Amino acid sequence: MMALQATLQHHPLLRATLRSGWRERWSFSGDMLPALRWREGETGGLLPQAEEIDLRREAGLKVYVVQDRSTVDVTFQFHHACCDGAGIDRFTDDLMVHYAGLREFGKSYKFVPTVDPNRLAVRGAYGLSFFRTLKRLPGQLVGLMGAAQFWGRQPIPLLAHQARDRCTKSTKAYPALTSFLLDPSQTLALRKAANHRNVTVHELLVCEFFCALWDWQKLYGQYSERHWTRMMIPINLRDASYRSLPALNYVSSIFLDRRGDQGGDRDQLLKGIRAEMEVIKRFQLRYTFLFVLNILNGMPWALKRSVQQDTCKTSVIFSSAGKTTRRCPLPRRDGFLHVADLVLRDIDGLAPLRPYNCVTMFTLEYANRLKLNLHYDAEFVSEKQSDVLMDLFVAGLNQVADTAGTQL
Structure with missing residues (x-):
């Protein structure tokens, strides 16, 4: 204490x-x-x-x-x-x-x-001075095109359901979690497979999770090759100069829209995700979501009305913490942190559920082991269904890791 x-x-x-x-x-x-x-x-x-x-x-x-x-x-x-x-x-x-x-x-x-708690006073500037903001504005024109696509497309929930009212609590256990842990050799195999395809591990995971979701929908009669599946991906806004920030919410989000028929060619799907991620990095589109929110916030009731609309805005959330505790100075043995008389053996994490998101995925790496955590809304998704989705996801990763000679 x-x-x-x-x-x-x-x-x-x-x-x-x-x-x-x-x-x-x-x-x-x-x-x-x-x-x-x-x-x-x-x-x-x-x-x-x-x-x-x-x-x-x-x-x-x-x-x-x-x-x-x-x-x-x-x-x-x-x-x-x-x-x-x-x-x-x-x-x-x-x-x-x-x-x-x-x-x-x-x-x-x-x-x-x-950390320096005094830096909380300038957290709303997101590290952008007036001139740095001006420098990024031309790139945000590309982001506005993406915003137009965001509002012009109507994503669908992964499983058809009516979201609960925001004031109504779930009658089921919360949170509900299905996990899968890759050992160090399996994690390394996945990293080699990503390098072989000239993508990041995160991009590879996103691609395979899209495919797993569509295969899962097919099993339960929810698949449509022409409907949009929208994946929300939180993006950390901290750079090296902002590592001294204490705990706070300092993220933006990007959104990837894909149709089910794009899952027929996994290589093309992965290349498309890689290309879109490159555009997001090149034009600093991680700020677009925040700029749009600020515009809506400046219009009376616009932001509140947008948030409270009873429509599906994202189909699923895919969040990644990367390598957790990587900057912790405490000693390690076999990758595990030794905290005085304790050994930190495992870490879990969950991405929150939003209206019409019946599942979210959260990934993290600790002690050279990649963990996949599927958070599901037990009111709309059964434990068996969550296990099936995780099995499909792992099976897809197995296929790509096979290029490195290791099965998950």
């Missing part, structure tokens, strides 16, 4: 609440701490049932701990308004360093901060 309290001093948004008024603003209280649930019992079980976080009366972080004689499961539930995947990585790195220091040196331990 001491390590958690000390770490939160450097990540103020995780102990802040919203203050209502003409505009909602963050309010920081020195004595505001996240809810903590601690119990003894069997570890390695299902994730704890997530609880609603009301930022107007509590901090945007909840902590659940289950401990037995030799193992501890710690689950962090973050509100996305105050933290994103990269922010979680930075917060947990600091927490582990704090814990290790306190275990070794006790109360005399002096933590050297890795």
Whole structure:
């Protein structure tokens, strides 16, 4: 608990609440701490049932701990308004360093901060000065073409269903998770397969997940070769100069639209994804989504009306944390972090579900092992259906990894 309290001093948004008024603003209280649930019992079980976080009366972080004689499961539930995947990585790195220091040196331990909370004051500028913004505006014309496509196309949910009202809670267990872990040799084989095709591992995963989704839809009578499947991919906005930012939500998003008939030629599908990613990087289109949101926010009720429309805006979310804990300074053995008297054996993560998203995919790499986490809405997707989708995804990865001589 001491390590958690000390770490939160450097990540103020995780102990802040919203203050209502003409505009909602963050309010920081020195004595505001996240809810903590601690119990003894069997570890390695299902994730704890997530609880609603009301930022107007509590901090945007909840902590659940289950401990037995030799193992501890710690689950962090973050509100996305105050933290994103990269922010979680930075917060947990600091927490582990704090814990290790306190275990070794006790109360005399002096933590050297890795973040600067004062930088939160300029987070809305996204690292763009006036002249840097002007420099990026010509490239955003390409982004506006993409925005026109976004509004001109109507994606469909992966499985036909009526989304719940935003005020209605699911009657099923939440979250519901299906996972698959690749060992180091399998992870290396996948990386070699990506290099062989001159793409990134992320692009390869995106391509194969598109194909798995269409094969999955065919099994349940939901496939249409002419309808759009829209994949939302969160993009981290931090560059090297912004690594000192504390935990916060500092992401934008890009959107990939594909039709089912494009899955017939996997090579062409992958080349198309690679080409689109290159255009996004070249013209800095990671800012387009934010520019459009700012335009809508400047029009009375436009943003609120757009968000509250009862239509499918994205079919699925595909989020990647990359190599987690890669900047953590603690010692490692066989890739596993040693945190004083503890060894960090496994990390899980989930992408949030949005209306009409009945599944989301989250990938991360830890200790040279790639993990695939499928988060599904148990009200619309059964456990068996989620297992089938994961099996199809892994089977597709097996085919591409076979070029490196290793089966998953």
